[in-house]
Amino acid sequence: xxxxxxxxxxxxxxxxxxxxxxxxxxxxxxxxxxxxxxxxxxxxxxxxxxxxxxxxxxxxxxxxxxxxxxxxxxxxxxxxxxxxxxxxxxxxxxxxxxxxxxxxxxxxxxxxxxxxxxxxxxxxxxxxxxxxxxxxxxxxxxxxxxxxxxxxxxxx
Amino acid sequence: xxxxxxxxxxxxxxxxxxxxxxxxxxxxxxxxxxxxxxxxxxxxxxxxxxxxxxxxxxxxxxxxxxxxxxxxxxxxxxxxxxxxxxxxxxxxxxxxxxxxxxxxxxxxxxxxxxxxxxxxxxxxxxxxxxxxxxxxxxxxxxxxxxxxxxxxxxxxxxxxxxxxxxxxxxxxxxxxxxxxxxxxxxxxxxxxxxxxxxxxxxxxxxxxxxxxxxxxxxxxxxxxxxxxxxxxxxxxxxx
Numbered sequence: 001x002x003x004x005x006x007x008x009x010x011x012x013x014x015x016x017x018x019x020x021x022x023x024x025x026x027x028x029x030x031x032x033x034x035x036x037x038x039x040x041x042x043x044x045x046x047x048x049x050x051x052x053x054x055x056x057x058x059x060x061x062x063x064x065x066x067x068x069x070x071x072x073x074x075x076x077x078x079x080x081x082x083x084x085x086x087x088x089x090x091x092x093x094x095x096x097x098x099x100x101x102x103x104x105x106x107x108x109x110x111x112x113x114x115x116x117x118x119x120x121x122x123x124x125x126x127x128x129x130x131x132x133x134x135x136x137x138x139x140x141x142x143x144x145x146x147x148x149x150x151x152x153x154x155x156x
Numbered sequence: 157x158x159x160x161x162x163x164x165x166x167x168x169x170x171x172x173x174x175x176x177x178x179x180x181x182x183x184x185x186x187x188x189x190x191x192x193x194x195x196x197x198x199x200x201x202x203x204x205x206x207x208x209x210x211x212x213x214x215x216x217x218x219x220x221x222x223x224x225x226x227x228x229x230x231x232x233x234x235x236x237x238x239x240x241x242x243x244x245x246x247x248x249x250x251x252x253x254x255x256x257x258x259x260x261x262x263x264x265x266x267x268x269x270x271x272x273x274x275x276x277x278x279x280x281x282x283x284x285x286x287x288x289x290x291x292x293x294x295x296x297x298x299x300x301x302x303x304x305x306x307x308x309x310x311x312x313x314x315x316x317x318x319x320x321x322x323x324x325x326x327x328x329x330x331x332x333x334x335x336x337x338x339x340x341x342x343x344x345x346x347x348x349x350x351x352x353x354x355x356x357x358x359x360x361x362x363x364x365x366x367x368x369x370x371x372x373x374x375x376x377x378x379x380x381x382x383x384x385x386x387x388x389x390x391x392x393x394x395x
Contacts, residue, residue, distance in 0.1 A: 131173065133305065135283045135297035135318035135342055 071150030073099055085150040161185050165192045166261060167202065168282035174269060175276035175289065184272030188265040188279075195261045198225055201252045212251035232256050235355045242359035244331045259317055259354025262286045286315045286350040299341040300386050307344075307380055307388070315350035319343050319357040320382075330362045339364030341386075346378040346394075353377070365389075 066086050073082040082099035159177035163170045170192060174181050200206045207225045210216035218226065232245035232253045245253040262281040266288060269277045276289035285294050290312030295305035299320050309316060320342030343361045345353045356377060360368035365381065372379045373391040381389045 131292045131294065132171070132278050132280050132285050132287075133283070133295040133297050134280070134285045134316040134344055135299070135320060 069150045069153045070098065071146035071153070074146045074149070081146055083146045083150060159185070161189070163189045163192060165189070166196045166200070166258065166281070168258075170262070170265065170279065170281040172265070172269070173278040174274050175278075176274055178273065180272045181274065184269050184274065187272070188268040191264055191268055192261055192281075195224075195257065195264065198222060199228070199253065199257045201250070201254065208251055208253065228253055228256060228260065231260075231351070232355070235352070235359070239356070239359035239363075241331055242362045243355045247329050247331060248334075255358040256351060256355045258282050259284050259286075259315075260351035263315075263350045284315075284317045284350055284354055288313055290314070296344045296380060297342070299382055306342075306382055309346055311346075313348060315347055315353050317345045317350055317353040317357040319361040330364075332362075339384075340368070341382045341384050343368065343382075344380045345372065346380075347376075 068084060068086045070084045071082060073080045080099050081097070084096040084098050086096075157177055159172075159174040159181050161172040163172070170189075172185055172188065174185070197203065198206055199208050201208055201212075203209060207216060207221050211218065211221060211225070218229070221229075229245060232243070235243045235256065236245070243255060245251060245256070247255070258281055262279050262284055263286050265281070266277060266279045266286045269279070270288055274288070278285065278287045278292055280286075283297070287294070291310050292312075292314065294309045294314065294316050296307045296309065296316065296318060298306035320340065340361055343357055345357045345360070347353045356372065356375070360372055360379070363371060365383070369379055369381060369389060369391050373393075377391070378394050379391045380394060383389065
């Protein structure tokens with residue numbers, strides 16, 4: 001399983017996080033998920049050849065069945081954020097946001113739900129390899145930390 | 157090989173990407189991160205013991221403040237004059253130079269990496285980006301579409317600062333009216349140095365359409381405005 005974890009970490013390192021916005025959307029009360037449809041394209045952003053070889057090793061060594069790990073709930077100034085990671089064949093195949101801020105005392109006027117998604121969707125949509133995103137912040141902090149804690153659990 | 161690091165500091169997430177890592181990179185990243193925590197300890201408005209909080213409460217005289225705090229507040233005063241008061245270190249009345257400090261902190265972290273010998277790196281903090289070397293491809297988040305990028309800026313030694321209502325609601329206050337400024341969905345500035353861009357983005361956002369873009373263009377700053385209706389408008393020379 002160790003090799004699979006290396007792959008998962010490399011994939012996550014290549015992920016640039018974004019916040020998606022669903023103003024006034026009642027559907028936002030449900031968990032948001034991002035399916036990783038092209039892990040290789042994603043890991044190529046930051047990992048270069050090393051993550052590619054890691055993916056090969058992991059595909060050989062990992063159980064083909066899906067494994068799900070829920071990260072810690074991370075408190076941000078906007079409220080708790082928690083993600084659930086599904087690993088299939090040694091790769092992150094899905095990330096669900098199971099908990100995210102809905103209202104904040106300091107920003108009472110905000111009536112939008114901010115949830116993070118994987119920027120990879122945008123990368124795939126544009127066929128563009130993007131190094132970094134401007135204009136994406138805050139809740140991604142908790143998202144990153146919860147994701148990291150899930151990856152740490154996979155490493156045990 | 158690429159070295160990456162993510163650090164949670166100043167109430168947001170900072171990410172580091174070093175494309176030319178060497179033996180000194182680990183130590184350089186640690187120094188850069190220490191620098192950010194030091195800046196947070198001095199400038200945080202959420203820490204009652206920070207110099208900024210003590211200045212605000214009148215417990216610390218400006219002359220007694222550390223050189224970095226005095227230097228930053230001088231820059232804020234200059235930017236306040238340059239922007240006709242649209243940038244201020246006292247938004248809402250309390251001393252809060254965060255509109256300059258975040259971009260400056262990112263620049264300082266990048267400088268730490270440069271001084272360690274890196275010529276190819278990218279530092280982002282709270283959605284503001286400073287790069288060295290390149291080419292880097294910097295996506296600008298689309299405030300209207302989930303997970304999408306509105307534009308991609310490619311270049312060398314670029315900084316990009318984005319101000320917007322998208323993530324935090326209308327949080328930029330027009331200091332002249334005291335009301336939230338909401339004329340743009342987002343406003344992104346491109347230039348060489350992030351600290352100044354960050355402050356100008358805040359000021360121009362508060363200034364609003366139709367003044368902001370001509371005002372920025374007159375300063376040689378490239379800008380992309382995304383309007384509430386989704387229309388995109390750029391200064392001349394934007395690619």
